[in-house]
Amino acid sequence: MSDLASRSAAPSGADRAAGARRGWRPWRLLARLNGPQTLGRGPAFWGGFVIVCMLVGIYPLFSDGWTVGNTAYFFTWTFMAMGLCVIWGYAGALSFGQTAFFGLSGYAYGVLTLNIGSAYGFTFLALAIGVGMSALLALLLGYFLFYGRISGVFLGIVTLSVTLVFETFMAQTAGPEWTIGSARLNGFNGMTGMPPLTLPWFDGELVLWPDIPLYYLLMGMVIVCYLALRIFVNSRFGNVLVAIRENPDRAETLGYDIRRYQLGAFIVGSSLAGLSGVLYTAWGQYITPNSMGLYAAALPIVWVAVGGRSDLTATLIGTLAVLWVFQTLTIYGSQYALVVMGALLLVTVLFAPRGLVLGLVDLAGWASGRLRRNGPASGQEDA
Amino acid sequence: MAILETRALEKNFGGVFVARAINFEMQPGEIHCLIGPNGAGKSSFFRLILGQHQPSAGTIWFDGQEITPLKSFQRIRLGISVKFQVPGIFKALSVWQNLEIGLQYHMQGDSLSAEIRQVLDFIELTDQATERAGNLSHGQQQWLEIGMAMSVKPKLLLLDEPTAGMSPQETAKTGEMVRTLNAEGMSILAVEHDMTFVRQIAQQVTVLHFGEIFAQGTIDQIVADERVAKIYLGKTNEA
Ligand SMILES: Nc1ncnc2c1ncn2[C@@H]1O[C@H](COP(=O)(O)OP(=O)(O)OP(=O)(O)O)[C@@H](O)[C@H]1O
Ligand SMILES: [Mg+2]
16 A cells, blocks of 8 residues: 555546546446446356347247237336336435336327327327336435435335325226317326327338337337446446445445435436336227226335346346246236235245245255355355 | 534434533544544534534535535535444445445446455455345444445544444454554544544544533543543443
């Protein structure tokens, strides 16, 4: 340790910004895909990743448009799940009200497109505005929550209350006086009839009904979002998030304004919940207050907890798996499916508190560790 | 100008004083030890300096600036760093990451990695860099936290019982570390029970008792003070 005293304790903001500019290298960004906060690295993982993407990519060739469109429905939910993973799994703040953002953005998309239509790619602008509204709400709500130092179970209670208030409010908008422009909110029955996402396409339009093109669009979005979030949680910002999750007091006494980081994570995660809301609404041309109710609010927590909240990959796999199981069970009756869902959560909490996917990864690591230790190359790290 | 000064600092919890009329002063470049019986208010004094407790009365000054109204992270940014009594490391993260999180505020890229390697070398944890911090021995966890605290090169380093649970060899090694840091200009305020360690490092000693400054002086003056022996030293010498 030389020249300990030569650097002043805290460089000025300008110094740090200059350092940041000098240090910026695109490959550093890519290296973050493999960072410490996400499972999976190296050729084996990324090889598997490419293979899975290819399988998911060729699946529509072996199916019909209707089934593929229904599969695309699963994708619409993954953004809310990955967003909750960031807020809860990485930043350690359990929000029970992500559906508030889901509903806000979904309704916003409906109101905008019912009024303005779908020409000139406006549906995508509506998507952006819808997501932006969630970001704004997250900024306001998050400011009061985190700068008010609300945490733990109280955070869950407040966020849950917000989504339930939204649900209650929207449920009483059945009367004809509840219209915005030409869009009727329609109370408990929900809004219908908004256009799907629509791309200007050569001399016509590509209307993305739940069919193969929408499937590919959503698949691409899931992959981009997943990779971008991997970079995000492995960035310097992500480092601080996990530090806050592990020990908020320590993180603050390293000089971090933890409220800002929690707020940042909340905005990112809630915008993604909003994205799910828009995509869901555009997928089915339909949104109801139910999507912000207690039951809907609990679902993302189940997906993320069952998969493994502290890892994006585990969350993504877990969410898709649970959605698929749920859908399959619903064919035999939805009460039945609910019971199974509850049982699944219980089993997870009791036997694999880190989540089933992460539990399996742990088990595999433990087994291979045992194999290695019992093999010829043993004798290290046993103490 | 004092590096750290408190004026009439007071903190009470519903009538119980953990700090009472503390007028404390410490000069730049000094190693100052804070001793006193269990519950004397040593850790509370740290929490007051760090802004984790708001004082009931009085002011705190750091490096010529009043910091009483500042938030915890703002005080840290002025150049204060701390190792807590209960290990304040991120147990689920690797040793490397623990250091990275502290240091990335100040640098990045290659200089960040180089600095982390230097710190690892200094705290003798190079071989444990990828180990989960929670898996380290107790002494190593203490060193890791000292490493986190000193890596950011604070002007003032607060150490709350840095040698608790360490073997005599580890304690001696910690003393060397503290002196190396001090030789390079860092002011250090340490809470300590181990009088051998205090003797090894301290230039000035303050005794706290029931939240008040009970005695102050050089280590020899303190050890010679019979009043101090009665409330504190006598006990630890037997233990
Ligand atoms: N938040 C609090 N509310 C009420 N009393 C408190 C609080 N924090 C500390 N105390 C009391 O303040 C007193 C001083 O505690 P402190 O931890 O500062 O002692 P200490 O000198 O560090 O002791 P030790 O040597 O055991 O670490 C104790 O009697 C403790 O019970
Ligand atoms: Mg203490």
